[in-house]
Amino acid sequence: MAKKPSVKKATGKLGILLPGMGAVATTVIAGVHAVNAGKSQPIGSLTQMGRLRIGKRTGGTKKPLIKEVVPIQDLKKVVFGGWDLFDDNVYEAASHAQVLDQNLLDSLKRPLSKIKPMKAVFNKNYVKRLDGKHVKRGKTKMALAKQIMKDIENFKKDNKCNRVVMVWCGSTEIYIEESAVHQTVASLEKGMKENHKDIAPSMLYAYAAIKMGIPYANGAPNLSCDVPALVELAKETGSPIAGKDFKTGQTLMKTILAPGLKARALGIEGWFSTNILGNRDGAVLDDPDNFKTKEVSKMGVLDQILEPKLYPELYKDLYHKVRINYYPPRGDAKEGWDNIDIRGWLNYPMQIKVDFLCRDSILAAPIVLDLALFLDLAKRADMSGIQEWLSFYLKSPQAGKGLQPEHDIFKQLAKLENTLRHMVGEDLINHLGLDYYEN
Amino acid sequence: MAKKPSVKKATGKLGILLPGMGAVATTVIAGVHAVNAGKSQPIGSLTQMGRLRIGKRTGGTKKPLIKEVVPIQDLKKVVFGGWDLFDDNVYEAASHAQVLDQNLLDSLKRPLSKIKPMKAVFNKNYVKRLDGKHVKRGKTKMALAKQIMKDIENFKKDNKCNRVVMVWCGSTEIYIEESAVHQTVASLEKGMKENHKDIAPSMLYAYAAIKMGIPYANGAPNLSCDVPALVELAKETGSPIAGKDFKTGQTLMKTILAPGLKARALGIEGWFSTNILGNRDGAVLDDPDNFKTKEVSKMGVLDQILEPKLYPELYKDLYHKVRINYYPPRGDAKEGWDNIDIRGWLNYPMQIKVDFLCRDSILAAPIVLDLALFLDLAKRADMSGIQEWLSFYLKSPQAGKGLQPEHDIFKQLAKLENTLRHMVGEDLINHLGLDYYEN
Amino acid sequence: MAKKPSVKKATGKLGILLPGMGAVATTVIAGVHAVNAGKSQPIGSLTQMGRLRIGKRTGGTKKPLIKEVVPIQDLKKVVFGGWDLFDDNVYEAASHAQVLDQNLLDSLKRPLSKIKPMKAVFNKNYVKRLDGKHVKRGKTKMALAKQIMKDIENFKKDNKCNRVVMVWCGSTEIYIEESAVHQTVASLEKGMKENHKDIAPSMLYAYAAIKMGIPYANGAPNLSCDVPALVELAKETGSPIAGKDFKTGQTLMKTILAPGLKARALGIEGWFSTNILGNRDGAVLDDPDNFKTKEVSKMGVLDQILEPKLYPELYKDLYHKVRINYYPPRGDAKEGWDNIDIRGWLNYPMQIKVDFLCRDSILAAPIVLDLALFLDLAKRADMSGIQEWLSFYLKSPQAGKGLQPEHDIFKQLAKLENTLRHMVGEDLINHLGLDYYEN
């Protein structure tokens, strides 16, 4: 059994830095301002609204708020910053994104207008459908990473932050396989100096943060911090990290449904998933190279959950197909339609159709907030490297060497909750409960 | 921590007795014959196809079959019997039910024709849409219960059974509230002698089994064994019991989805569930009194899972509506359509639609088998009274005094799996896993 | 062939009087104001946006706007009035109905606030779930009808209207079968004087209008003008009439799909339709007596379209079920879900599911406008009695004695369009078109 960590209090201000200040980032920032102003509620955020069962089920179960159990940073003492390839301030960018009601944004115009993106590290080769002018210049990728580190220092000083975390909210970059350059800190730094093509901008942000001991999470399916070199560096610098790809919409549903069907030993013959969405993310993913990155991230979940090798009669022939379609009429309000062909007793076929009329940024925003605040908590608990207990939020979670990542959202939740209990020395919960029935 | 039970081996033959030999019962019986004949597979059954993780995730996780971990009765040494108000044999009843392919039934005609129902205890007042002539006569309900006990003895002897279990597969009876007569063994027995109207036929079967120390499960939403008197009797006679109402179709989906949405702290404003089905069950439920019983059973799940009192911002206003519609074109192939109105970040609305084209008896059959075999296992482990770890299979599970029943299918599964591990002295699993990340 | 009518011009102001100024009526009124102010568009209205093919398909087909072909009243010269059991003005009632964006309503506050309902003829026995105090008193139903006539005269004078039409936008009343009192003008007037219980308030409005020679349409499934006495009176006074029940949402879809399936000789075994809606209409229909009225209106369409007696192999066994569920989370945004079980070649089964996320009042509003303007056109063309060509807008259209009503929306459209062509002496279109292929 792991040793209980000792967790420091959350004092002073926390800076949350977001590379990529588009629909998702501005929805988080405007949302936190709205919540702090008492205009709305942080629905979807466990750090703000979640509760944790402590102790036995009998005698009036105790279920305090998570933030009453572990020391979460106070939302009123959070400041936001970030980088973008467009120079719109957060009010402008949020208005453009058309996610939130314009009346709400107008009521927050003053504070949101003050938040302006720093110049981004951007390279069109990695995101072909975007183009922007608010970008850094630098001879080498290492030079660019150093500019980011300088930005962070300045931000921290200017905003009088006690601590800082970083969460990648930028676009999906093109598909890059892990290669030799990603294996050690030394090879990675050499590659950065030599402008190695396998080092995409998101990796420079990850490097900059981790190098400085800053917690880092990655909301897109790019490699970013998911390479041995950065895991090693994170351990060295004491940085907790969590990647990759926010688990929203269709994959969220998939990691809810698949464990449910498997729990009952129902066979699955086919799973067809299609998405329609019309925001910038949809436009980026309309390019096959960028879609590849997302597809790989989305495809893995069923295999790990269903274990076709262990259950060949049930899942060996599962045909899994994922499609993403750019469909402008919807804007940010994406829709995921799933058809699942299942098999029951004596192999009789049945079907499940799920139509999820969701909202991309609305589902992602509380994840950004939770990842930032939980990573900051981990940092204060002296936890570093991969935070597997945050897999709960991620489509393609990182796992330690030799371990399969866990995709089942209910096992992820058990892991998250028991980690929180463990941090404060409470009994872990395993749902045996036979003692309630003994005399 | 509860003490590890010592589990006896599964020797000799096991008799599975099914009151109500309609679509569900005949689908189980024909299915077990088909599986034993190598014609098909027992998909959906954990006792036959499920696996259990034992030990750590590293170094080639061990995931043996459940039946390799605990001693489950061999399917080849199972015999079936039961009662019905029609005198069709199992071949005839299965053909009439039109669940299974007639070619398959024809290939099993000889063994299935031999299984003939015993005369049922039936009373039209409790199931208004049915009528049958293959019924017992008796002056009092106690007399009828004694006839059932006599039947069981004869069955056991005739079939040379070592042990017997009983699983109610009959129709949903009219709604009856728990009342004084149900409180103690004494009051119940008195009531049976006086033909108390709150004692429905299904309760006589439950009484008969439990009185004889025979495990009993209830697949319908009737009270049956879910009254203090029978829980008390079960403890006295050492009978494990599990009730009530097989969790199939729409409620199965609900207890998969609701925990998933709650895990993410998403609000739910409305949940509208409608069903169309055309089998005998659908006809019975077309009567408002019988529907009431089913409705109460179906309505409870969301409240327990979502805990609106603890999470008023998320679930206080949840409007939950369940409809069942008799729709003959579908026969046994029922369809459940759910509309779920959810709320995310800053209260933005989203919607989920689930259309489940399922098959009633195909989903229920493996539950009957698992409940029978797990209850027999429990009996051999000297476990008696309510088996909360079998909640996994039930729409409206019984729980101990002072405990809320657990509806979340993933907590139910953790409970079931950790109970099995506990039976054989293996480490329980809580998904903390921090040790994998420590040096 | 019918003789071409001579159509008078649309001069002066037209008053549109709406009994029942709730969600539907206020959506029409606010909408017409918005359109006249250039703030929005009258989508869904044929009189405003529809076009009509005139002449041959070759040589640049002519498809002028309908209002360029026949003299439709100018929308700028329309004034609205009405009756309601609440005394909210149209601005207040529209705000309460929550159909239209509050910003839009606020921008129209001045003109909408000026429109105040006259006191309604209301009787709780006919609409059990409603109650209001803004109601007329009168000893007999005849006396109440006369008060309505007086209101109309005053309205016409106060608003300097050249002509007036009336469209019932009130709630669905309880189910009343046509009986002796409805057979002749004499029996009806006698019944009104004697307060016959089979004469509901909506019939008094119809009587008042028709007696005065004013065109009358009925948007609810109540009998209203659909009785021999009022058809007779309409002929006598030269009033065009159209009833009953606006064809929106699910029935609209049904009369689109059913003709399509029948066109291809596909069989239909079952059609299950369920609705969820949360507005006042939903609350009223939650009462079984009021639902009965609506159900009868909704059920008829399939029989007339599919003709099971002529096509027994295809439609004899069609099981048609309609459900309406009050579901407050949705408000006016109702949803209709249909499951259709069809049969193709050699009787193979297939299924169609339609989920229509619609808006009740948004679909009804342009129908109110079109019925008002087309009835006014009919009046100016000296057409009186049942206007079968307006069946297009109605769930349960009236037809002449000895005629089946036509439900197929495409035949209804052909009838409407050819009636317009006929009014102005243009060639009717029958889609033969063989002449294009002859030398």
Next chain:
Amino acid sequence: MAKKPSVKKATGKLGILLPGMGAVATTVIAGVHAVNAGKSQPIGSLTQMGRLRIGKRTGGTKKPLIKEVVPIQDLKKVVFGGWDLFDDNVYEAASHAQVLDQNLLDSLKRPLSKIKPMKAVFNKNYVKRLDGKHVKRGKTKMALAKQIMKDIENFKKDNKCNRVVMVWCGSTEIYIEESAVHQTVASLEKGMKENHKDIAPSMLYAYAAIKMGIPYANGAPNLSCDVPALVELAKETGSPIAGKDFKTGQTLMKTILAPGLKARALGIEGWFSTNILGNRDGAVLDDPDNFKTKEVSKMGVLDQILEPKLYPELYKDLYHKVRINYYPPRGDAKEGWDNIDIRGWLNYPMQIKVDFLCRDSILAAPIVLDLALFLDLAKRADMSGIQEWLSFYLKSPQAGKGLQPEHDIFKQLAKLENTLRHMVGEDLINHLGLDYYEN
């Protein structure tokens, strides 16, 4: 008004020749045998089960069967033949296709086994995912066409057929644009002799049939007979023709729904259509070049029906996307899911979702039969060239020079029905019906 043709009787045997004897063709052939043997019904076929209104609606409308009005060939006197690149007989090919129940096929084994395909004209360049050895050899495309003509002659003689028709049931070929070679009979014949690459195999079959005066229909989206050269030839040789692409599944639904929405002047912002299917057709369309041909065929329907140029406020911005996904779990049971984003009164958005669980070959089979029998009827009525009245059955119908093809299925039906009435001198129906209401 076109002159009424004089229609010859249907004497002797009719041969129906089908190039491409896969799932669709074998489903037609087996189906006709099953129907003739009294084992099943020709559901979906107008020639067999359709009725036609004759005369007025009053006084007991006459609605005889179509085949009682016009002389349709007796189904018992139909013989089938065809060509395929595999040499399986019809029993084998139908068994392989897994569309029809094997029990039914087994009961028809003898007659079906006797029908063996002639060697096909096939070229892998035009259908990349298929390959077969049962193919003709020939130096030029003209030589191949002549071999087909020889086959036809032999078939006719061997089977003692009085008349013959041909319906293309082969796969979708790669996309080819109409070019110079397709303009005149002379240029086409020259191209055939010179093996011009723009002349695909399906065009050789069309040429062969039309050259011989044989009616020809094309069930795939290939050009085939849809070029000026073959239209000219058809006129010369007196051959009625009909192309192209059987209207089944999703496009069928689209041409039902789109006219319905337009009838009501509802706006459409987006229409997203996705398909999953797992038969050979799905595999062929998984190749982008072949999908292109199908996509062009599927995309045209909305534009023609909705006329965005005439209705810019309603349809100008319509975003239409069609996807076809190869998904083996379904086999021939394809599924089409449509999402339609519509706009109503004042531009308020609504949505329609349609999920069509259909069967490809079951929907196509009666179309093959009807096209064959109606083309034979046309031939006997001395009608030649494009038969626009058969547009009803086609996704991408041919129209005369200077005419837009008609896609609205209800206008197509009116055209078909009035053409039949016209053939026998009955009054055409235009649904005016004002005379019923005149005194």
